[in-house]
Structure formats: C-alpha cells, structure tokens
Amino acid sequence: MQPQANPSTTRLIWRLSWPQLIMMIFHFLLGFVDVWVAGQIDYRVQAALGIITQSLFFFLIIATAVAGGGVAAISQSMGAGKPLRAERYVGLCLSIAVVFGLLFPLIGLPARSLFVRLLQVPEDIVGLTTYVLTVFLYALPPYYMLIMQNAVFRARQQVMVPLYTMIIVTLVNTTGDLGLGLGWFGLPRLGVTGVVWSTFTSITLGAAYGLVMLRLDGTLRRQIFAPWRWIKRAWGYLFKVAWPAGVMQVVWHSGYLVLFAITASLPVGNVDALAGMAAGARVESLLFLPAFALNLTAGILVGNFLGAGKPEEARRVGLRILYIGLAGISVVTLALWGVLDPVAGFIAPRPEVKAQALDYLTWNMLAIPFTLTSMILAGAMAGAGATVYNLVGMGTGTWLVRLPLAWLLGHVILQRATGVWMAMLASQACQSAILYYIFTRRNWQRFAMSKTRNGKQPE
Numbered sequence: 450m451q452p453q454a455n456p457s458t459t460r461l462i463w464r465l466s467w468p469q470l471i472m473m474i475f476h477f478l479l480g481f482v483d484v485w486v487a488g489q490i491d492y493r494v495q496a497a498l499g500i501i502t503q504s505l506f507f508f509l510i511i512a513t514a515v516a517g518g519g520v521a522a523i524s525q526s527m528g529a530g531k532p533l534r535a536e537r538y539v540g541l542c543l544s545i546a547v548v549f550g551l552l553f554p555l556i557g558l559p560a561r562s563l564f565v566r567l568l569q570v571p572e573d574i575v576g577l578t579t580y581v582l583t584v585f586l587y588a589l590p591p592y593y594m595l596i597m598q599n600a601v602f603r604a605r606q607q608v609m610v611p612l613y614t615m616i617i618v619t620l621v622n623t624t625g626d627l628g629l630g631l632g633w634f635g636l637p638r639l640g641v642t643g644v645v646w647s648t649f650t651s652i653t654l655g656a657a658y659g660l661v662m663l664r665l666d667g668t669l670r671r672q673i674f675a676p677w678r679w680i681k682r683a684w685g686y687l688f689k690v691a692w693p694a695g696v697m698q699v700v701w702h703s704g705y706l707v708l709f710a711i712t713a714s715l716p717v718g719n720v721d722a723l724a725g726m727a728a729g730a731r732v733e734s735l736l737f738l739p740a741f742a743l744n745l746t747a748g749i750l751v752g753n754f755l756g757a758g759k760p761e762e763a764r765r766v767g768l769r770i771l772y773i774g775l776a777g778i779s780v781v782t783l784a785l786w787g788v789l790d791p792v793a794g795f796i797a798p799r800p801e802v803k804a805q806a807l808d809y810l811t812w813n814m815l816a817i818p819f820t821l822t823s824m825i826l827a828g829a830m831a832g833a834g835a836t837v838y839n840l841v842g843m844g845t846g847t848w849l850v851r852l853p854l855a856w857l858l859g860h861v862i863l864q865r866a867t868g869v870w871m872a873m874l875a876s877q878a879c880q881s882a883i884l885y886y887i888f889t890r891r892n893w894q895r896f897a898m899s900k901t902r903n904g905k906q907p908e
Contacts (some may be wrong), residue, residue: 472612473742476619524753557586584649617894700848704851751833755897812871812873
C-alpha cells in the first residue's frame with residue numbers, strides 16, 4: 450500500500466498509531482507487574498530482576514538494530530511495489546533472529562558467572578542474580594524471534610498482530626507472576642522461579658503466535674529464504690542501517706549509567722535523588738508511550754513513501770506526525786501537571802523523595818516536547834535508513850551536553866540534583882534541535898534503497 454499526502458494520511462497515521470499506543474501500554478504493564486511482584490516476594494528478588502532487566506539490552510542489541518533495518522528495507526520495498534524483495538528481507542530478518550538468538554545463549558550460559566561479577570552484584574544476591582540471568586538467556590531465542598516478527602508486521606502495516614502478541618505476552622506473564630510467583634488462584638507459590646519462568650513462557654507463546662500468523666497469511670514458506678547470492682547483495686543495506694542503530698543503543702544506555710553514577714555521587718542528598726529519579730521516571734514513562742507509538746508509525750510511513758519514490762512526501766508526513774504528536778502530548782502533559790503533587794506522593798510517600806521526584810518531573814516534563822520531537826524524527830529517519838543521523842543527534846545530546854553539564858551543575862555550581870535534571874532538559878533541547886535541522890534541511894532521504902549509489906537493489 451502506498452499512502453497519499455492528503456487528509457486521508459491523517460486517518461492512516463491514526464490507524465497505524467492507536468494499536469501501537471495500546472501495545473506500548475501493555476508493554477509498560479508487563480514491566481510494572483514484574484517489578485511489583487518481585488517486590489512482594491523479597492527486595493533481593495526485586496534487585497536481582499532489576500539488574501538483569503537493565504542489562505538485557507546488551508543481549509538484545511543485535512535484535513533491535515536489525516529489526517530497525519528490517520522495517521526500513523521492508524517498508525521501502527512495499528512502497529516501491531516490490532513484494533518479492535520485501536518477502537526476502539522478511540526471510541533474512543527471521544534467519545538472523547534464529548542465528549543470533551541461539552548464539553548468545555551458547556556464549557552467555559558458560560560465561561554467566563563472569564558477567565554477574567562484571568556487574569558488581571552484591572555478594573548476597575550473586576546466586577539469585579545468576580539464576581535469573583540463566584533463565585533469561587534461555588528465553589533469548591524466542592525473544593529474538595518476537596522482536597523480529599513484530600518489526601516485520603509493523604513494516605507491512607499489519608499493526609494489529611504485534612498488539613495481539615503483546616496482549617498475549619502480558620496476560621500470560623501477569624497470570625504466571627501472580628499465580629506462580631505469589632501463589633494466587635490456588636497455584637503453588639514458587640517465588641522467583643515462578644516469575645522468571647512466567648517470563649520465559651509468555652515470550653515463547655508470543656513468538657509462537659507470530660510464527661502462526663506468518664504461516665496463516667502465506668508469508669512463512671521456503672521461497673522467502675533467498676539464495677546466498679541475493680543475501681550477499683541485500684545484507685549491505687541492512688548492515689548500513691543496523692550498525693548505527695546498535696551503536697546508538699550502546700551510547701544511550703551507557704550514557705544513562707554514567708548519569709546514574711553522577712547522581713549517586715552528588716555531594717548533597719544523593720540517595721534521595723536516586724529514589725526520586727526512579728519514582729519520577731515511572732511517571733514520566735507514561736508520557737513516552739504516545740511518542741514510542743508515533744516513532745514506529747513515522748518509520749513505517751516514511752519508508753513507504755521513499756520506496757514509492759516520493760522523498761518530499763516522506764518529509765511532509767514525518768512533520769505531520771510530529772505536529773500531531775506535539776499537540777496531543779501538550780494536552781496530556783498539562784493535564785498531568787495539575788495532579789503532579791498527589792501522583793508524586795503516591796509513587797514516593799517519603800517527603801524527601803517526593804520533593805526530589807517533583808523536582809525531577811518539573812524539569813523533565815518541560816523537556817517532553819523536545820523528547821517527543823527527537824523520538825518521532827528519529828523514527829522517521831530510521832524508516833529512511835538514515836540511522837547514522839540519529840546516532841549523531843543522540844550521541845551529541847548525551848555525551849557532549851547532558852553528562853558534562855550534569856556534572857558541572859550537579860557537582861560544582863548547584864551541588865544538588867536540580868543541576869542534573871536541568872542538564873537532562875538542555876540535552877533533550879539540543880538533540881531535538883539537531884534532528885529537526887537535519888530532517889528539514891539535509892538530504893536524509895538519500896539513505897533509502899532507491900537512492901543508493903548504483904541505483905540497483907536485489908529483487
């Protein structure tokens with residue numbers, strides 16, 4: 450399907466966005482239930498689960514990077530009216546999911562004790578953390594397949610399938626967490642064992658559902674797995690899109706860890722600041738859900754337009770999504786601002802932590818329009834394959850603005866957490882300005898397959 454730049458485009462944006470928004474809500478609930486149930490079992494379980502969950506990005510980095518490249522390649526192929534090329538990219542992405550989904554457990558399982566030591570896990574939860582990591586490593590093959598399948602369906606505008614998949618995953622995981630983790634519904638209380646194996650089961654069932662849907666719509670068949678000569682020609686584009694996306698994940702997550710360390714070492718109120726940051730981030734994450742949904746929609750539609758040979762339409766639809774998102778998020782943010790005090794009090798009842806959470810939210814809610822701009826434009830340029838520009842914008846904002854300014858304001862000038870939160874606002878403004886300039890002034894469309902140097906792409 451090739452979208453048109455007229456009022457129906459707005460309806461198309463809505464049709465693609467609302468299922469992905471609901472999908473992100475279920476994704477939020479998935480993590481929230483895990484954390485809540487783990488806390489009900491034991492604080493050590495919550496700590497171990499939190500450590501491994503935060504570290505999981507390392508094992509999934511190839512899946513998320515290749516999935517982004519797959520969305521660009523498949524959506525552009527669909528927009529260009531080349532279904533065979535799109536199907537072969539589907540086959541290539543699924544093959545990569547199988548290979549790396551098996552490779553990481555083979556490497557990670559023998560080295561899991563070393564990995565736990567590198568994380569500087571406290572001695573009293575080393576055994577527990579190692580056990581959680583072991584089960585998560587077992588879950589990597591279906592996890593890789595789940596990520597890749599959802600990318601395939603999104604690229605083909607079949608956004609209801611990822612939504613149904615996430616509903617299945619969330620319901621199965623929640624039932625298992627409550628039933629086997631806490632002993633609800635007359636089930637045996639297995640504690641951490643019930644929680645981690647519920648995660649494994651839910652991810653596996655979600656991946657199985659996706660494979661069934663690919664089989665039912667006729668996609669999953671031998672013909673989508675192309676011969677080696679085609680793969681050699683096609684892999685180059687996928688890699689060109691995937692490697693900056695992968696590096697950006699490392700840059701972003703490592704930057705967050707450094708920011709955490711800067712906050713933890715503040716001269717005044719560091720413990721309260723860390724707790725307030727954690728509480729505030731939970732509230733703030735709700736505002737990110739629409740941004741994530743629009744990020745995914747922008748990637749799909751921009752890829753389609755570029756595949757159809759309409760670079761200016763691609764730019765226009767990206768800006769239209771941005772302006773719709775800014776209007777919507779402004780209303781939601783203003784509504785939340787009016788109840789910020791009681792919400793912060795509910796999340797952080799201790800007065801000192803509540804004050805830090807309110808301070809964090811004040812600065813970071815001011816940054817929401819910049820954050821949304823960055824996320825939507827990054828999604829649009831990812832759909833074009835221009836992930837190197839996202840790396841430049843995000844890397845500059847994080848490592849050249851946020852971290853140096855956080856240290857300067859937090860440790861030298863203000864000597865309190867407010868300086869860190871101010872640095873977060875400044876970095877979001879900086880990276881959104883960079884991405885907006887690139888999107889409106891530079892030829893990022895040239896990264897699309899139709900704009901490659903020799904003008905040829907494998908069919």
